[in-house]
Amino acid sequence: MSQLSDSDDTTPLLGEDSSSDESRDEGYRSRWRSIRVMYFTMFLSSVGFTIVITSLWPYLQKVDDSASATFLGWVVAAYSLGQMTASPIFGTWSNYRPHKEPLVCSIIMNLLANIYYAYAYLPRTNNKFHVLISRVLVGFGAGNVAVVRSYVAGATSLKERTGAMANMSACQALGFILGPALQACLSFIGEHGVTVKVIDLQLNMYTAPALLATVFCFINIVLVVFVLRPHHVDEDGRVQAINYTSEDGEDVVEEGERTIDHVAVLTSNALFFIVMFIFAVFETIITPLSMDMYAWTRTEAVLYNGIIICCIGLESILVFIVVKVASARYGDRPVMLAGLTIILCGFFILLPWGNHYPKIQWADLQNRSLVGELTKASNHSVEPTGCPYEQTWCQYTPSIHLAQFISSNILIGVGYPACNVMSYTLYSKILGPIPQGVYMGWLTASGSGARTVAPVFVSQVYTILGPRWAFSLICGMVVGAIILLSCCYHRLVTFSVRHRRTV
Numbered sequence: 001m002s003q004l005s006d007s008d009d010t011t012p013l014l015g016e017d018s019s020s021d022e023s024r025d026e027g028y029r030s031r032w033r034s035i036r037v038m039y040f041t042m043f044l045s046s047v048g049f050t051i052v053i054t055s056l057w058p059y060l061q062k063v064d065d066s067a068s069a070t071f072l073g074w075v076v077a078a079y080s081l082g083q084m085t086a087s088p089i090f091g092t093w094s095n096y097r098p099h100k101e102p103l104v105c106s107i108i109m110n111l112l113a114n115i116y117y118a119y120a121y122l123p124r125t126n127n128k129f130h131v132l133i134s135r136v137l138v139g140f141g142a143g144n145v146a147v148v149r150s151y152v153a154g155a156t157s158l159k160e161r162t163g164a165m166a167n168m169s170a171c172q173a174l175g176f177i178l179g180p181a182l183q184a185c186l187s188f189i190g191e192h193g194v195t196v197k198v199i200d201l202q203l204n205m206y207t208a209p210a211l212l213a214t215v216f217c218f219i220n221i222v223l224v225v226f227v228l229r230p231h232h233v234d235e236d237g238r239v240q241a242i243n244y245t246s247e248d249g250e251d252v253v254e255e256g257e258r259t260i261d262h263v264a265v266l267t268s269n270a271l272f273f274i275v276m277f278i279f280a281v282f283e284t285i286i287t288p289l290s291m292d293m294y295a296w297t298r299t300e301a302v303l304y305n306g307i308i309i310c311c312i313g314l315e316s317i318l319v320f321i322v323v324k325v326a327s328a329r330y331g332d333r334p335v336m337l338a339g340l341t342i343i344l345c346g347f348f349i350l351l352p353w354g355n356h357y358p359k360i361q362w363a364d365l366q367n368r369s370l371v372g373e374l375t376k377a378s379n380h381s382v383e384p385t386g387c388p389y390e391q392t393w394c395q396y397t398p399s400i401h402l403a404q405f406i407s408s409n410i411l412i413g414v415g416y417p418a419c420n421v422m423s424y425t426l427y428s429k430i431l432g433p434i435p436q437g438v439y440m441g442w443l444t445a446s447g448s449g450a451r452t453v454a455p456v457f458v459s460q461v462y463t464i465l466g467p468r469w470a471f472s473l474i475c476g477m478v479v480g481a482i483i484l485l486s487c488c489y490h491r492l493v494t495f496s497v498r499h500r501r502t503v
Helices: 027-050 056-063 068-095 100-118 127-154 158-189 208-226 264-295 299-331 331-347 362-369 373-379 402-431 438-464 469-487 495-502
Strands: 194-196 200-205
Touching: 027 127, 027 158, 027 208, 056 068, 056 127, 056 264, 056 299, 068 100, 068 127, 068 264, 068 438, 100 127, 100 208, 127 158, 127 331, 127 402, 158 208, 158 402, 208 373, 264 331, 264 373, 264 402, 264 438, 264 469, 299 331, 299 402, 331 362, 331 469, 362 438, 402 438, 402 495, 438 469
Parallel strands: none
Antiparallel strands: 194 200
């Protein structure tokens, strides 16, 4: 093992953040091998969501032409609804039993749910509801994120924590990159693809990503079973015994809970909810928005948005490197405040302006109405593009320029990862040395709740009122988050710092 520096600033992004005086024994190596397995599990959770996100809308339209943009909001929200439900369950489970148990159970569920998604076209009716249920189950399996964060928080010292959380976020961002990138690469298979008659499977650009996710799940199960080992250290990095419950059956963290600042805990959950809500709005609306504003076809939307999201993910990894250095120099709270400000700028730029209006789909409908039924039938294969005439705001709301769209993506790609990693880094430091499974479960549930509500919110507001109202409301929400952070700024401190203040 190469010599590692004391400073977090000089630690490689995925390196082992350790003090120079820490021994290089097998226990230390085993601890970091296990942490890297958690990194991969976080990566898998991210891939499970993003690998189909850019193709979800066209897949829905293909398997069930009755699916609407509003229903898309529910399908996107379904993943987070499942995760919100499962996170406290898996988090509590990990406090009382070895982390390996909830991890294996959740990953198996994820694997089966992705297979279900790939076969959602098979039933003769209500296909859109099968897509919906499969995404709920994928999200339920992704509830293991609470276990991952709890494990990493318990297996790292306070000095290692920010670096480890940044590394975990980098793996999450890598999944965020590779998911849409893999979807874009698999788009060459096309909408029709090939049919494997033996297992009655249509292998196309929509089902192939879900099947690839099942392969990742299988690899993850092998790593968890054969590599992951239980480890727990205190804030100074000293190895501690792992006790899931006390002898009389009461939780062993009772003493620590009496000194936790619950106002800081609630504030952290609220901030994390807002951060995840904002980004869920962005990732939900990016495909319909681009199809409406730029008249992209379904295939073009999958490819172009896949490339855009891939670039945002690459940008995020660079942000995690900068955040790691910036938080060490300026602190976690200023970095989060800066991230929220950048997000505000990103959504403000996205507000429509000017005299250029989007192409309306009704032009296609009028042209087809002038010809006979035979011509209608011959043109049925031509995919209508542009802003649907049912969305009345298309007639009076200016188009969002492509430069606005790209600039907003860049800014959100900087602000979101900074806020994301700082949210649960601060949260884990506020909680201190106690077992964090339950609390991390609630934090994950808070984020999942945001990702459940946000797609429904934005699909309704966007469809009825348009992007001007949708993004104005998001700007107001970000301002609220900045005010909340400023008001509770002095309370968002580490457990040990607060304890020294109060004793």
